[in-house]
Amino acid sequence: MLNLKKTIAILVAAISIVVAVYAAPVMAHGEKSQAAYLRMRTLLWYDVEVSTTKLMVNDELVMTGKFYWFYDWPANIAKPEVAFLNIGIPGPVFVRKASYINGVSGVNSTRFDIGSTYEFKVVLKARRAARIHMHALMNVKKAGPLIGPGRWVEVTGDMADFSNEVTTLTGETIDLETYGLQNSIRWHVFWGVVAAAWLLYWLFQGPILIPRYKKVKLLGENADDMITSTQRTIGLVLLIGTVVVVTWSYYDTQAKYPITIPLQSGRTNIPPLPDTTLGVRAEVVDARYRVSGRALEFSVNVTNNTNSPIRLGEFTSANIRWMNPDVSTAEPADSHDPVATNGLKYEGGIVYPGETKLLKVTCTDAAWETHRLAKVVYDPDSRFGGLLFFFDNENKRSIVAIGGPLVPVFI
Amino acid sequence: MGVVRSAITTAEQQHRVYKAFDWIVIPIVVLVIIGAFHIHFMLTAGDWDFWIDWKDRRWWVTITPITLIFFPAALHYLFWQHFRLPFGATLCCAGLLAGEWVSRVVNFVGWAYYPLNMVVPAEIIPMALVLDSVLLISRSFLVTGVIGSMIWGLIFYPANWAIIAPYHVPVEYNGNMMSIADLMGYSYVRTGTPEYIRIIEEGTLRTFGESVVPVSAFFAGFISVFAYFIWVGIGKALAKTIWVKKL
Numbered sequence: 237m238l239n240l241k242k243t244i245a246i247l248v249a250a251i252s253i254v255v256a257v258y259a260a261p262v263m264a265h266g267e268k269s270q271a272a273y274l275r276m277r278t279l280l281w282y283d284v285e286v287s288t289t290k291l292m293v294n295d296e297l298v299m300t301g302k303f304y305w306f307y308d309w310p311a312n313i314a315k316p317e318v319a320f321l322n323i324g325i326p327g328p329v330f331v332r333k334a335s336y337i338n339g340v341s342g343v344n345s346t347r348f349d350i351g352s353t354y355e356f357k358v359v360l361k362a363r364r365a366a367r368i369h370m371h372a373l374m375n376v377k378k379a380g381p382l383i384g385p386g387r388w389v390e391v392t393g394d395m396a397d398f399s400n401e402v403t404t405l406t407g408e409t410i411d412l413e414t415y416g417l418q419n420s421i422r423w424h425v426f427w428g429v430v431a432a433a434w435l436l437y438w439l440f441q442g443p444i445l446i447p448r449y450k451k452v453k454l455l456g457e458n459a460d461d462m463i464t465s466t467q468r469t470i471g472l473v474l475l476i477g478t479v480v481v482v483t484w485s486y487y488d489t490q491a492k493y494p495i496t497i498p499l500q501s502g503r504t505n506i507p508p509l510p511d512t513t514l515g516v517r518a519e520v521v522d523a524r525y526r527v528s529g530r531a532l533e534f535s536v537n538v539t540n541n542t543n544s545p546i547r548l549g550e551f552t553s554a555n556i557r558w559m560n561p562d563v564s565t566a567e568p569a570d571s572h573d574p575v576a577t578n579g580l581k582y583e584g585g586i587v588y589p590g591e592t593k594l595l596k597v598t599c600t601d602a603a604w605e606t607h608r609l610a611k612v613v614y615d616p617d618s619r620f621g622g623l624l625f626f627f628d629n630e631n632k633r634s635i636v637a638i639g640g641p642l643v644p645v646f647i
Numbered sequence: 648m649g650v651v652r653s654a655i656t657t658a659e660q661q662h663r664v665y666k667a668f669d670w671i672v673i674p675i676v677v678l679v680i681i682g683a684f685h686i687h688f689m690l691t692a693g694d695w696d697f698w699i700d701w702k703d704r705r706w707w708v709t710i711t712p713i714t715l716i717f718f719p720a721a722l723h724y725l726f727w728q729h730f731r732l733p734f735g736a737t738l739c740c741a742g743l744l745a746g747e748w749v750s751r752v753v754n755f756v757g758w759a760y761y762p763l764n765m766v767v768p769a770e771i772i773p774m775a776l777v778l779d780s781v782l783l784i785s786r787s788f789l790v791t792g793v794i795g796s797m798i799w800g801l802i803f804y805p806a807n808w809a810i811i812a813p814y815h816v817p818v819e820y821n822g823n824m825m826s827i828a829d830l831m832g833y834s835y836v837r838t839g840t841p842e843y844i845r846i847i848e849e850g851t852l853r854t855f856g857e858s859v860v861p862v863s864a865f866f867a868g869f870i871s872v873f874a875y876f877i878w879v880g881i882g883k884a885l886a887k888t889i890w891v892k893k894l
């Protein structure tokens with residue numbers, strides 16, 4: 237009786253282990269979890285828009301925007317020699333119909349130039365009902381995911397209505413949702429049945445463990461005699477049968493699918509966009525972070541080599557925007573879009589063509605704390621970075637990257 | 648009358664007890680094997696086995712047979728040496744596949760909503776049947792290791808071609824030629840598994856570039872032969888020390 241209890245206990249334990257192994261992985265996205273200096277000095281995203289935030293299954297959503305590879309790339313982070321434009325969503329809520337970087341298809345991975353700007357467009361088709369926070373995302377080999385701005389998007393409708401049809405180069409129209417599945421299952425069932433028959437044949441040779449163990453020890457050298465000639469014949473039939481079925485299935489498949497190609501692993505090369513500064517230069521002279529006031533204060537030497545007077549309208553870094561409403565306005569797209577609508581103030585006014593001027597800029601917002609950017613002063617590399625947006629009278633933008641050491645002010 | 652009498656007096660009773668022992672021990676062994684083998688295989692060949700767009704002609708073909716032969720070899724030793732039962736490979740491979748199907752349906756489809764056709768596990772039963780039947784016919788670990796393991800590595804790709812070939816039909820997509828498998832990998836967004844992470848054939852300037860599969864399969868078979876003997880040895884060590892003596 238005791239042994240039976242023990243057995244049941246072991247059985248329960250074994251089952252729990254197996255269940256635990258299969259337990260579902262947790263999906264999470266770490267938009268605020270990466271170190272602040274990494275978020276400010278790697279990939280700077282801007283102009284990110286989604287075409288809609290409420291859609292039905294089978295409807296399309298287009299995400300567009302630009303990204304700039306920060307010139308002062310952290311030395312400990314791999315450069316974007318191999319990178320892939322992606323989308324941060326919890327599993328395929330959408331399928332990706334197309335993606336473009338500067339108009340070039342983003343099917344393959346590619347390399348990017350540090351200090352350059354690219355624009356992107358991703359076309360997605362809604363697949364299942366869900367309310368998700370989706371992000372633009374760049375995977376960089378050996379560096380990890382660089383997360384762009386997020387938007388709340390809601391898909392309604394029934395996944396059963398979704399289809400994902402393509403036409404192959406051999407002229408067949410297929411639905412990727414189910415293509416080939418029946419064939420796969422049929423083969424797995426076939427071999428599964430053969431395996432089960434093989435195992436059951438031995439299992440039904442009477443009690444097998446204890447008697448056979450005793451017999452093996454008894455026969456010693458001659459234990460091989462336990463195998464009958466019938467059993468060896470069955471073994472031979474199984475061997476030949478398996479090899480014949482595999483060979484037949486291989487040639488039969490070749491005949492059914494005469495045109496096949498290996499998996500494609502090419503890389504593309506995409507030239508960057510033209511210079512976005514349009515001739516405006518900006519150098520940080522000094523920068524401080526006021527801990528109690530949640531404010532970044534910096535003075536920057538701005539040279540205007542364009543033909544029109546310019547004013548500072550926005551500073552952006554780590555997907556947060558500080559707006560100067562006198563020059564440029566923007567509202568948060570949703571509850572999780574960090575836009576400080578009145579966050580940027582500066583002294584110095586207009587910079588005229590040909591002029592060099594020192595501007596004193598203050599970027600204030602609680603986002604420094606809520607998005608854990610203030611932690612930059614506790615990072616192993618306490619330098620900051622971001623993009624300044626200058627506007628001329630016709631609202632034409634000069635976008636200039638700035639950065640440098642950041643000194644905290646605690647009192 | 649003796650003071651102590653065994654509860655088992657007749658041969659029929661003994662038969663029943665032995666049978667009960669089988670029915671209790673075998674399910675436990677199978678479950679433990681599925682769990683352990685599954686962890687081992689997911690850690691070694693994980694992504695190659697998960698995704699249709701990882702099942703290539705070079706890496707998948709090489710890595711799967713080599714990492715897969717560990718448990719079958721150890722169980723061959725255990726079940727053959729002590730019980731003269733030639734089903735060790737099929738037992739653990741069928742168990743592994745059953746576990747994989749549960750994981751794919753529950754996790755990949757039920758939880759993450761990937762289409763099932765994208766995450767079908769590799770077919771490994773034919774290799775296991777070959778290994779077991781060679782052991783039964785030859786009654787020798789040496790022959791099984793040399794001939795059985797070689798065939799084990801060689802037939803992996805042909806046995807799977809019937810399943811994966813449909814996904815290697817070419818498609819034109821946004822101006823690129825892709826296989827259907829590539830297209831599925833692109834369509835069904837995997838945030839943590841970008842395109843470049845795939846370790847697949849990239850083509851070389853070497854000759855014989857056309858015959859990637861046979862070269863990879865022979866290599867896999869060759870290494871499997873060595874791996875088989877190593878793991879028969881490990882099976883020997885484990886069987887000796889742990890539980891067979893307690894029977």
Ligand SMILES: [Cu+2]
Pocket residue numbers: 265267369370371386
């Ligand atoms: Cu988010």
